Amino acid sequence: MPQSPAPTLDSRRTASKVRAEPVVWLMGGALTVCVAMILTLLTLVVIQGFATFWPKPIDLVTLKTGETFLGNPLKEQDIEQTDGPVDENLPTPRQRLYRVGNRDLGQAPFRWVPVDQITSLSRPKNAVQVQRQSWGIFLGTPRQITQTIPADDPDSPDQIKILAHSDQDDFQSTLQVQLAAAQKRRHAINQLVSHEMGKVNQNMERLRLRIKEAELERQRTINSSQSGPWLNNAAAILLILLSATSFLVALRLLRTKNPAITPTKRKKMPGQALFVLSLALALFSVLESPWMSSSMSQDKLDSMNQTAAVEQDQLEQRYQKIQQRVEKIQNEDEHWRIVIEEPTTGRFAPQSQTLSDQPILLSQIVRIVPANNLNLQQKFAVYFNRWSEFISADPREANTEGGVYPVLFSTVLLTILLSLVVAPFGVIAALYMREYAKQGLLTSIIRIAINNLAGVPSIVYGVFGLGFFCYTLGRYIDSGPTTNLVQSKSSWWVLMLSLVMILLLTFTFSSLAAKKYSKASMLKKVASLGWLAAVVLVIALFVTTPYFHGFFEASLPTPTFGTRGLLWSVLTLSLLTLPVVIVSTEEAISAVPSTMRQGSFGCGASKWQTIRRIVLPSAAPGIMTGMILAMARGAGEVAPLMLVGAVKLAPELPMTSQPPFLHLDRSFMHLGLHIFDLGFQSPDSQAARPMVWTSTLLLITVVVFLNLLAIWLRARLRKKFSSNHF
């Protein structure tokens, strides 16, 4: 037998096809591309976002035409040659973008200037950038601060006293002092208008609603007195009788020798039946209130009207007083002005476009930045000052200036509420599907459907939310059932009675139908049918109840919940993110080892105890993962919110110190929509562009922060349920 030669090292080498090196390279490459894209995006946002508030230098530009102007240089680029031959030898002409502001002087706020047109360029130390309450920025040189001293004689003109001139040494310090004083006055006015006046207005509105409610009640009393109260009383007695009878029947059924009913069960049953009965009675008493005379007599209405008129008077007086105080401060405020000149025409910053002969009020100025005259420390001071304004102040000038505090607040609130709603819903649904539902075709179909829901375009949820939540559910909450649906009281009572009967019978049958070792499948079927019927009846009852007039009928036709608002946004986003939570919860639950469950069952725990004490705690980290995903998705979603609740500018926060504290009916501002609005919808979108970057940076930060919070929570849960001894 010939010996085969020992294989050489070469022939033993594994083929590269087997090792699949190219595939590894391909995968690595794909990953690199992904990481690079993410990093680029983040870097861009971070750089642009952080650079926005850095004070930019102010150039004094003189053109060949002799025109001079002040401007913040923003960027420089080649002028595109569109016609004619391009001379390769000549350098490409360049142009520079200046932000020149001064919109109220009739100037375009941005200006492209060809670089070769510029004859001289300097950075004057005394040039300032003025950020104002309105009309964008103003670039110029401050000249003097003036105070008007009203003349004693009304006929003679007011005296104008120059407090400080820019040539004087103490100009800067005077400016700071006066500016601070002016801001204090502005703050006082704002406080009075928004808080004091707002409170009075709110009270007036409440008063109006109370009277309106009373009038509606009076109208109902007149209408209902025609049908007579005997019907209600008779129906009430009938209800109690019938409930008692069915209760007795149930008790009787319990005494029969049914092996499915253990002694412990038998002991509990009357209590449970009593609970159902008391529930029915509670419903009855809430809706009917037979011991309370709900009728509104004409006398009562009249007396209410009288007290309301007195209160109204008091409120109006208070309003007048506040108004006077506001006017007094405003008059005082108009005495303090500053003259800031711009070089092009030598005009000064006006109080407003119509009052162009009056210099600007000191209180109109948010901040004066002498950008060319700042050292690094001062620049940082300005920078952080603007950041803190951005985070903590209300937006100004169609959101393009000022802060985003209400936007930020609402976004965080929305996300937190969303996770509070979606977590219990998702966990309960997943628990039922995984632990209780029979694993069959139906469950599989439902599971697939839920998985697919995660892929439905979010705008579809928005449309659904608007159509169902706002216009159907919300309108129902506002005004109760629409008139053509309301049935007569007697038919409502028939529904009510049937509901109670069905509930009791369902309860009885389901108790009798023991789980195993009894042939009670028929009873079980009857019980589930009864349950279904009860659900249908409950819906019918709510839709047709003649006692329910909506919670906000008095404020109609202004809708309260029947329009876009925070509650509907939260619910819509919950629907949107529910699949994520359900899927991850299901996975987490099924990952709990079965030995753990068996151990619990072996100790004599019931299924619910096992779920509550063993399964849920073990699955908690996984559930949190789902929540994190849901929050990340919910916080960034804009499309459905535009339909169901987010607005460009909300006058009030959705959470205030006024009862009921959390105003779920209010529409709100959202960072996602804010970014869209700034970038594409604002009148001066070029001026708003820096704010787009900053807002984007903020949105990313918010999402990251919320996620970190959830991750920290998850880590804590994990630590709690695992060891650190190894």
Add this chain to the structure above:
Amino acid sequence: MSQQNATSGKSSVLDAIRAGEATTPIIHDALQNDEQVLRIDNFSLWYAQNQAIFDISMNVPRNKVTALIGPSGCGKSTLLRSVNRLNDLIDTVRTKGQMWINDNPVYAPEVDVIDLRKRMGMVFQKSNPFPMSIFENVVYALRIDGQRRKDVLEHACENALRGAALWDEVKDRLKSSALGLSGGQQQRLCIARAIVSEPEMLLMDEPCSALDPVATIKIEQLIAEIKERYTVLIVTHNMQQAARVSDNTAFMYLGCLVEYGQTQEIFQRPQLLETEQYITGRFG
């Protein structure tokens, strides 16, 4: 070759079982007089269409350790889990026959399964401490029973841990996670959990099969101590273990009981050749 011939030649009980014929198990007379905790009467069990246990009748005497031995798939674990009706968790399981624990029926419509399980402690093959503190693990059975009083729980916890010979090792870290214990400690913790509510019977499903020899010896010593107070029914793969810890041994094969007697008898003078062959490892 010759071995196989000898088996089939002398006795054909196992062949008969394989062929599905009804056989009469051999139950030693010495067992008849003991006081019983568990009585199994003609018990059969099916997983859907597959019968896993064939008409088993046997008694488990009080304060003794009874071992169930037999090759894999012979239904020992199934029989053990039938005692506290853990098999009910599987939808397709059907049963016939009856079991009596202290003369109370196990399989009857009026039986509250949860209550039944509370009367028995169970220890599983793989230690399964719950993801909570050692203390909470031990008192789990009391907690789910609604016991809230701290002194009662603490007392019970200490007793159970002492009973499981774990108290000295963990008394200083009762509040730390049970998952931080070693494998042997975890299994003893599971035993403590099983005995905390003073069960009428302790069911052990191969409690040492996932442990190293040192931990195994500790558990075996523990079983020997425990039988003073509890009746133990233990399933084991390990013949030496059965010989060491048990008082009585039942040999099962393919869902049938083959021979049941005092451990000494079974291991030294079995009445069936097959039993001897299985015990000495010359089987299959």
